[in-house]
Amino acid sequence: MKYVDEYRDGPAARKLVDAIAAAATRPWTIMEVCGGQTHAIVRYGLDRMLPATIELVHGPGCPVCVTALEAIDKAHTLAARPDVIFCSFGDMLRVPGSQGDLLQLKAQGADVRVVYSPLDAVHLAAAHPQRQVIFFAIGFETTAPANAMAVAQAQRRGLTNFSVLVSHVLVPPAIAAILGSPDNRVQGFLGPGHVCTVMGTNEYEALARSFGVPIVIAGFEPVDMLEGILRVVRQLEAGRAEVENAYSRAVRPEGSPPAKALIDSVFEVCDRPWRGIGTIPQSGYRLRETYRDYDAERRFDLGHLHTEESSLCISGAILRGLKKPHECPAFGKQCTPQNPLGATMVSSEGACAAYALYGRHLEVSSPNALLRR
Amino acid sequence: MCLGIPGKVIETYQENDLLMAKVDFGGVRKRVCLAYVPDAVVGEYVIVHVGFALQKLDEAEAQRVFAFLAAADSLDELQVPSP
Numbered sequence: 001m002k003y004v005d006e007y008r009d010g011p012a013a014r015k016l017v018d019a020i021a022a023a024a025t026r027p028w029t030i031m032e033v034c035g036g037q038t039h040a041i042v043r044y045g046l047d048r049m050l051p052a053t054i055e056l057v058h059g060p061g062c063p064v065c066v067t068a069l070e071a072i073d074k075a076h077t078l079a080a081r082p083d084v085i086f087c088s089f090g091d092m093l094r095v096p097g098s099q100g101d102l103l104q105l106k107a108q109g110a111d112v113r114v115v116y117s118p119l120d121a122v123h124l125a126a127a128h129p130q131r132q133v134i135f136f137a138i139g140f141e142t143t144a145p146a147n148a149m150a151v152a153q154a155q156r157r158g159l160t161n162f163s164v165l166v167s168h169v170l171v172p173p174a175i176a177a178i179l180g181s182p183d184n185r186v187q188g189f190l191g192p193g194h195v196c197t198v199m200g201t202n203e204y205e206a207l208a209r210s211f212g213v214p215i216v217i218a219g220f221e222p223v224d225m226l227e228g229i230l231r232v233v234r235q236l237e238a239g240r241a242e243v244e245n246a247y248s249r250a251v252r253p254e255g256s257p258p259a260k261a262l263i264d265s266v267f268e269v270c271d272r273p274w275r276g277i278g279t280i281p282q283s284g285y286r287l288r289e290t291y292r293d294y295d296a297e298r299r300f301d302l303g304h305l306h307t308e309e310s311s312l313c314i315s316g317a318i319l320r321g322l323k324k325p326h327e328c329p330a331f332g333k334q335c336t337p338q339n340p341l342g343a344t345m346v347s348s349e350g351a352c353a354a355y356a357l358y359g360r361h362l363e364v365s366s367p368n369a370l371l372r373r
Numbered sequence: 374m375c376l377g378i379p380g381k382v383i384e385t386y387q388e389n390d391l392l393m394a395k396v397d398f399g400g401v402r403k404r405v406c407l408a409y410v411p412d413a414v415v416g417e418y419v420i421v422h423v424g425f426a427l428q429k430l431d432e433a434e435a436q437r438v439f440a441f442l443a444a445a446d447s448l449d450e451l452q453v454p455s456p
Contacts, residue, residue: 001399003379003418003430015442036375063374117424142375145409146425194375197420197427227438249435250420250428259409349374
């Protein structure tokens with residue numbers, strides 16, 4: 001595929017690794033923000049091609065992973081209603097809530113449907129005027145233009161049986177929270193390529209300046225990420241802390257003005273709880289007052305929700321880059337992709353799922369690990 | 374989740390007052406909303422996320438890293454140029 005295959009070229013990747021090795025004179029710790037980047041790093045073994053002095057830590061950029069347990073439980077409550085068609089992106093269906101996941105609910109007879117595009121949920125509402133169609137609007141800035149358009153389209157088409165359960169999250173406040181933490185070890189970032197196709201690169205300038213960290217916006221293929229790492233390492237070695245764009249085939253400095261305009265007309269910034277991390281101020285989107293009629297939380301009585309999180313799961317420390325998946329005592333034992341305890345194991349982009357999928361649980365440090373499994 | 378896949382615009386059309394396109398992803402074709410890249414024309418590549426084109430892909434920028442690597446080949450490895 002054009003714009004994909006050439007960025008998976010082995011010789012090009014090895015040249016970049018050589019350049020990184022030549023540039024790095026000291027140990028550096030770099031965080032890749034996006035779950036998609038984490039997945040590619042583990043899939044292609046990029047972390048193992050790099051010199052031992054370059055450590056990659058995995059960031060919180062997996063919206064499925066960080067969607068608060070309370071939001072999952074709200075989705076569960078709404079989807080269980082007999083008058084509701086509950087629509088969601090596929091990766092949310094197996095995220096464990098306090099009372100099980102949406103897939104189990106579907107197996108019990110609830111009308112839970114996977115949609116590819118939020119517009120598909122709008123079409124469902126038009127096709128089923130007697131039913132209430134609720135779309136689970138989650139995601140980072142990348143997904144916000146699509147979700148905002150779904151709400152705007154429902155209004156334009158006069159659909160009164162369409163609403164959204166919103167749990168949107170934003171990247172820059174999460175980076176600020178990581179860098180502001182006293183136990184932070186991250187010295188540079190691979191920035192979120194697809195978030196920046198929408199938002200542009202400006203809001204990362206302030207982060208790079210105020211925290212003194214290099215941020216290189218990177219794509220999701222091996223050559224993209226290795227180029228990003230090389231540029232971060234060169235900045236660190238030179239004592240620079242700037243925003244660079246290594247994904248310029250898709251990211252313009254201004255992002256997408258029409259997408260930002262629609263996001264701004266439908267959503268407003270709010271505080272948001274992140275699963276495993278806690279509430280981060282001004283780190284989410286909610287519907288503006290003008291669109292309150294499309295808010296599922298206002299339309300339906302959600303009652304009192306009691307949330308209950310697994311006590312074994314350390315996904316919070318993993319999402320903040322403090323721990324690696326194989327450092328969790330439950331990893332590959334009580335917690336597997338087939339039976340996930342926490343969100344970082346559920347989503348295919350979660351760090352734990354990536355480590356499990358590509359066999360990293362078979363090679364944990366203890367020589368007896370295989371025998372104990 | 375923020376998966377973005379490059380695809381080629383095959384045809385454009387209007388649906389419910391929205392600009393839409395048929396986009397080819399290496400043989401798989403999908404309906405994609407073009408409202409955010411209204412100037413994309415047939416034959417151009419767009420990056421698509423959950424059924425929405427977010428940006429057009431820039432061919433010249435796409436070659437940049439390979440030009441950098443080619444330049445690096447002709448230099449001492451320790452003095453590779455800036456990408």
